[in-house]
Amino acid sequence: xxxxxxxxxxxxxxxxxxxxxxxxxxxxxxxxxxxxxxxxxxxxxxxxxxxxxxxxxxxxxxxxxxxxxxxxxxxxxxxxxxxxxxxxxxxxxxxxxxxxxxxxxxxxxxxxxxxxxxxxxxxxxxxxxxxxxxxxxxxxxxxxxxxxxxxxxxxxxxxxxxxxxxxxxxxxxxxxxxxxxxxxxxxxxxxxxxxxxxxxxxxxxxxxxxxxxxxxxxxxxxxxxxxxxxxxxxxxxxxxxxxxxxxxxxxxxxxxxxxxxxxxxxxxxxxxxxxxxxxxxxxxxxxxxxxxxxxxxxxxxxxxxxxxxxxxxxxxxxxxxxxxxxxxxxxxxxxxxxxxxxxxxxxxxxxxxxxxxxxxxxxxxxxxxxxxxxxxxxxxxxxxxxxxxxxxxxxxx
Amino acid sequence: xxxxxxxxxxxxxxxxxxxxxxxxxxxxxxxxxxxxxxxxxxxxxxxxxxxxxxxxxxxxxxxxxxxxxxxxxxxxxxxxxxxxxxxxxxxxxxxxxxxxxxxxxxxxxxxxxxxxxxxxxxxxxxxxxxxxxxxxxxxxxxxxxxxxxxxxxxxxxxxxxxxxxxxxxxxxxxxxxxxxxxxxxxxxxxxxxxxxxxxxxxxxxxxxxxxxxxxxxxxxxxxxxxxxxxxxxxxxxxxxxxxxxxxxxxxxxxxxxxxxxxxxxxxxxxxxxxxxxxxxxxxxxxxxxxxxxxxxxxxxxxxxxxxxxxxxxxxxxxxxx
Numbered sequence: 138x139x140x141x142x143x144x145x146x147x148x149x150x151x152x153x154x155x156x157x158x159x160x161x162x163x164x165x166x167x168x169x170x171x172x173x174x175x176x177x178x179x180x181x182x183x184x185x186x187x188x189x190x191x192x193x194x195x196x197x198x199x200x201x202x203x204x205x206x207x208x209x210x211x212x213x214x215x216x217x218x219x220x221x222x223x224x225x226x227x228x229x230x231x232x233x234x235x236x237x238x239x240x241x242x243x244x245x246x247x248x249x250x251x252x253x254x255x256x257x258x259x260x261x262x263x264x265x266x267x268x269x270x271x272x273x274x275x276x277x278x279x280x281x282x283x284x285x286x287x288x289x290x291x292x293x294x295x296x297x298x299x300x301x302x303x304x305x306x307x308x309x310x311x312x313x314x315x316x317x318x319x320x321x322x323x324x325x326x327x328x329x330x331x332x333x334x335x336x337x338x339x340x341x342x343x344x345x346x347x348x349x350x351x352x353x354x355x356x357x358x359x360x361x362x363x364x365x366x367x368x369x370x371x372x373x374x375x376x377x378x379x380x381x382x383x384x385x386x387x388x389x390x391x392x393x394x395x396x397x398x399x400x401x402x403x404x405x406x407x408x409x410x411x412x413x414x415x416x417x418x419x420x421x422x423x424x425x426x427x428x429x430x431x432x433x434x435x436x437x438x439x440x441x442x443x444x445x446x447x448x449x450x451x452x453x454x455x456x457x458x459x460x461x462x463x464x465x466x467x468x469x470x471x472x473x474x475x476x477x478x479x480x481x482x483x484x485x486x487x488x489x490x491x492x493x494x495x496x497x498x499x500x501x502x503x504x505x506x507x508x509x510x511x512x513x514x515x516x517x518x519x520x521x522x523x524x525x526x527x528x529x530x531x532x533x534x
Numbered sequence: 535x536x537x538x539x540x541x542x543x544x545x546x547x548x549x550x551x552x553x554x555x556x557x558x559x560x561x562x563x564x565x566x567x568x569x570x571x572x573x574x575x576x577x578x579x580x581x582x583x584x585x586x587x588x589x590x591x592x593x594x595x596x597x598x599x600x601x602x603x604x605x606x607x608x609x610x611x612x613x614x615x616x617x618x619x620x621x622x623x624x625x626x627x628x629x630x631x632x633x634x635x636x637x638x639x640x641x642x643x644x645x646x647x648x649x650x651x652x653x654x655x656x657x658x659x660x661x662x663x664x665x666x667x668x669x670x671x672x673x674x675x676x677x678x679x680x681x682x683x684x685x686x687x688x689x690x691x692x693x694x695x696x697x698x699x700x701x702x703x704x705x706x707x708x709x710x711x712x713x714x715x716x717x718x719x720x721x722x723x724x725x726x727x728x729x730x731x732x733x734x735x736x737x738x739x740x741x742x743x744x745x746x747x748x749x750x751x752x753x754x755x756x757x758x759x760x761x762x763x764x765x766x767x768x769x770x771x772x773x774x775x776x777x778x779x780x781x782x783x784x785x786x787x788x789x790x791x792x793x794x795x796x797x798x799x800x801x802x803x804x805x806x807x808x809x810x811x812x813x814x815x816x817x818x819x820x821x822x823x824x825x826x827x828x829x830x831x832x833x834x835x836x837x838x839x840x841x842x843x844x845x846x847x848x849x850x851x852x853x854x855x
Contacts, residue, residue, distance in 0.1 A: 142666050150748045164670075164829060253748045255739055255826025261570040327740050327825040484670065485828040488748045 139167060142484065146175045150253050150488040153498035159474070159487065166482045169474040171467055173498055184457040189215050189289065190422050192454065196444075197283050199459060200497055202245060205238040206437035207459075208287040210444040213368055213433040215289050218426040218448050221418060227291035228370035229411040233304075234278060234286050235369070235435075236400040236407075240311060241270040242438030243351075243393045243400075246495045247318070250390065253488035254331050259321065266314050273307045276300045291417025301408055308401045315397050322390060332386040336473045336490035337480060339384060346469035349462050350440020351396060352494045354380045355388035362436035373410075376403050389493045425452045437462055439495045466494040546629035546803070548621060552768075554807070555624075555775035559586040561811060562774060562818050569822035586771065593764035601663065601757050608662025613762040616655045620772035623648040626702055627779040628788045629806050630799060632710065633703040640700045645780065646687050649735060652773065653679045656744070659766070660754030671753020674829050675744035678734055681836035682741070686731035688844035689724040692851045693784045696721055702780075706788040715787040720854065723847050725785040727840055729813070732777040733820055734832070736770070740824035741832055775810070778817065782809035 139162045146154040154175035160168040180199055184192045196211040197204040209231055216222060223231070248263030271281050277300055278286040278293070286292055322328055338348065343356035353360050361378045363371040379395040381388035428450040435442045440462030449455040473490050476482045482490070541547055560575065560583055567574025575582030600609055623645050625635045634641075653675055660672025693716050694700050697708040709715055717725050734741035745753035755766055782788060786809040789802035827835065 140666065142670075149751055251825065255742065255746065255748065256824065257739070258570045258822045259825075261572060265571055325825070327827055330827060330831050331825055483828055483830070485743070485746065485749050485826075 144487060144491075146172075150491065151496065151498070153496070155491075155496065155498045157470075157474075157487070157491070159484070161484060164483045164485070165476050166474055166484065166487070167476055169471050171471055173464070173467060176498065181457050181459060184454055186453065188423050188452050189426070189454070192457070193288065194285070196459075197285060200461065201282055202242050202497065203238065203437040203439060203442070204283050205235050205286065206435050206442050207444075208285070209235060209369065210433050210435040210437075210442050212287045212289050213435065214431050214444045214446050215426065217431040217433060218429060218446065219289075219420075219424070220427070221290060221420075223291045223369070224415045224418065225370065225412045226295075226414045227416045229374075229407045230292045230296060230416060231287060231369045232371070232374060232407050233296070233404050234274070234284060234292070236403050237270060237274055237277070238284065239438045240397050240400045241267055241274065242495075243397050244270065246438075246492075247390065247393060250489075250492045251328070253492045254328065256325075256328065259318070263318070266311065269307050269310060273304050276303055288417060290420040291415070293417070295416045296411070304404070305408065308404060312398065312401050315394060315401075319394050322394065329387065331485075331489060332390060333383070334385055335486050336386045336389075336482075336493055337384050338469055338473050342472055343384075343469060346472055347465050348440075348469045348494075349465045350436070350438075350495075351379075351392045352389060352440060352466050352469070354378065355392045355493075356384045357382050362434050362441050366434055368433065368435060374403050374406050386489050386493045423452055425450060439463060439497060440466060461497065463494065463497045467496070470494060470496075542625070542635055546627075547625065547635050550629070551621065551624045551627075551772065551775065555768075555771040556586040556590070557583070558775050558778065558811075558814055559771045561814060565815060565818040566822055569819065590764050590768060593759075593767065594761045596760035598760045598762070601665070603664040604757060605662040605664060608658050609757075609762070612655050612659035612662060613758065613765040616652060616659070616769035617765050617772060619648050619652050619655065620769045620776055624772055624776050624779070627776065627806075628702055628706050628783050629779070629803060631789060631802050632706045637701060637703045639704070642690060642694055642700050642702055642705070642784075645702070645776075646690060649686070649776075650679070650683060652769070653683075653735070656754055659758070660744075663754075663757035665757050667750040667752075667756045668754050670750050671744045671746075671756070674750075675737070675754055677829055678737075678741065678743060678832060681833040682731040682734035682840070685727050685836060685840035685844040686735060688848050689727040689731065690780075690784060692724045692844075692847045693721055695848070695851045695855060698855065702783055702788075705784055706790065709787045710790050715785065715790075717785040720847065720850055721785060723843055725781065727844050727847070728781055728785065729816055729820070730840060731836075732781070733817060734836070736773055736777060736817070738817065739821045740827045742826055743829050743832055746826055774814065774817070778810040778813040779806070781813040782806060786813070 139160050142159045142161055144157040144159060145151065146156045156172040156175065158170040158172075159166050180195060184195060187195065193208060193211055197208045199207050212223075244263050244267040248260045248267065251263070252260040274284055275281045277296060278284040286294070338356050340357045343353050343358060348356065349360070357380055359378050359380050362368065363376070364378055376399050379392050379399060381391050426448040428448055430445070430447045432443065432445045442462055443460040445458040446454045447456040470491055474482055474487065543549060563585070564574040564582070575585035578584040578588045600606060626637065626641045626645050627634050657672045657676045660668040660675065693705060696716060697705040699705055699708060705716070737744050745755060750756075755763065758766060783806075788809070789806040791801065791805040793801055
């Protein structure tokens with residue numbers, strides 16, 4: 138006998154509205170259906186109504202955790218349209234903040250992941266150490282969460298010498314703690330039992346399903362935008378692309394833990410070799426861009442982030458489009474959640490597998506409605522949605 | 535007669551047990567928080583001591599809802615049955631002397647039976663609320679019972695065999711005569727098995743599978759709210775007290791200790807509480823150290839690593855005695 142279990146849109150594993158309709162037989166999952174369209178913020182449409190400099194603040198609010206990646210991607214995009222490039226010092230500062238926020242994102246993910254596995258203690262420890270990174274972000278950028286550091290043509294503030302000393306001490310602390318946590322993760326039998334061999338995604342499937350970021354690298358594929366398409370001086374800063382062979386949830390933990398070491402080393406290198414000079418170009422607050430289109434890619438903590446914009450020569454974008462990493466990764470979740478043959482997925486594995494992609498649903502919802510029964514497909518704009526909601530409200534009365 | 539009634543109601547009966555079990559919840563929460571580098575409850579009363587009772591009163595005052603799909607009888611009966619069962623079992627604990635409020639030959643078996651009945655109540659509570667998550671939680675609870683019940687029973691029974699008595703009073707008295715707690719010796723293995731199996735009985739990490747919040751939204755108790763939930767939470771506190779008290783009584787000599795003549799009644803209570811708090815601290819430590827197992831892993835763990843030692847212990851105890 139099979140019956141359906143709804144995981145979401147409200148569920149304790151995930152604070153964001155994601156719907157997984159699981160068809161289960163006993164504890165085994167046989168089928169799954171994903172729906173992300175419970176939240177639509179209309180940010181892309183709102184960007185079209187704002188001057189470029191105001192759009193910067195809006196873009197950062199697509200995702201609180203990877204805000205540095207979003208603002209960096211936006212700035213790269215607009216700089217491309219303008220045909221300008223940030224000065225070398227700004228590039229290094231951007232790397233420092235980007236990697237710091239990657240450490241913060243990975244620590245957050247690791248803590249939350251162990252929380253989903255029921256390991257509350259490790260959750261508390263990871264989040265305690267993450268506070269140190271948040272303090273460093275505040276020290277460098279002036280803000281704890283939404284950093285507002287990147288700006289079109291550079292960064293907003295220079296790095297103070299005393300901040301550098303503090304940052305180095307914090308990096309030592311984080312590295313030491315991570316070595317301890319890695320030891321815990323490798324030696325704790327309950328963690329190994331819950332993650333090894335769970336949620337296997339073969340490399341060919343991962344590519345086929347369009348997975349990105351640490352999730353893809355955990356499936357043995359060496360893919361990193363920082364390496365493939367160096368966008369902010371990444372060709373000058375050496376780093377290793379971490380991959381892992383086992384392709385399961387354990388690999389996803391290991392990849393992220395090892396990436397924290399890489400981030401620490403990258404920041405140290407950047408601090409050692411940071412060039413002197415200006416940290417931003419002088420660009421007026423309101424400006425027009427030449428007509429054209431541009432696309433920028435950034436390796437956000439969760440994976441490849443793509444921003445695309447079209448300019449018609451005005452001071453606002455004509456069209457702006459964002460593809461967040463979670464949207465790319467969600468497809469592979471359906472693949473991993475289906476039991477087939479020897480590969481069995483239990484209800485208890487759902488948090489482990491879904492958590493493994495580091496989902497951030499609020500960034501992902503972009504409405505495209507596909508009506509299979511009527512064979513039509515339509516994309517809705519904010520105005521359509523507002524009109525539709527008004528009509529519905531009238532109907533209900 | 536009047537003394538008996540007073541003992542049942544006040545000390546060491548219902549009121550005392552309820553107060554102590556709420557105090558134990560506070561210790562559990564506070565220790566768990568300290569293990570996790572948090573502060574824990576600290577606002578209500580000195581050091582947050584009254585937090586459990588504040589939570590209980592708050593829940594009792596909430597709106598009472600019975601879902602339309604739920605079985606009304608089971609939905610009402612099980613929240614009353616669960617604390618009643620646990621309270622009844624607590625009456626056998628030797629709190630203020632070698633024997634509890636109730637004591638007869640074979641009461642250890644009654645306590646074990648009450649513990650199993652509690653799990654069956656949990657199963658009925660889950661199925662009675664007619665919710666998908668609750669059903670899964672209920673099935674998991676009964677499946678888990680297959681795993682831990684036999685090792686738990688065997689560990690307690692080996693202690694009974696070693697003491698040559700099936701009553702808790704008898705086991706405590708044998709420890710007093712020998713001047714040696716049962717844990718000193720081969721029954722140490724029994725104590726370890728008891729602690730692990732109790733963790734499963736209490737549905738705590740790593741065996742909080744029936745109510746796994748992140749998987750099935752607190753499982754069998756998902757539909758219960760208000761005073762029904764309050765009663766279930768109370769029954770969990772009572773269970774915590776019962777199992778830590780049972781561990782202290784059977785393996786750590788219960789209320790025994792160096793006695794100053796004339797002060798026995800007070801000292802007995804203090805020794806019993808101290809020893810059971812040690813057992814409670816072990817429970818809490820285990821809770822802080824592990825991730826949650828999957829239900830199949832839990833059952834195979836019990837049959838692979840709990841059952842064989844429990845069997846061997848039983849045989850060895852039999853041979854030695």
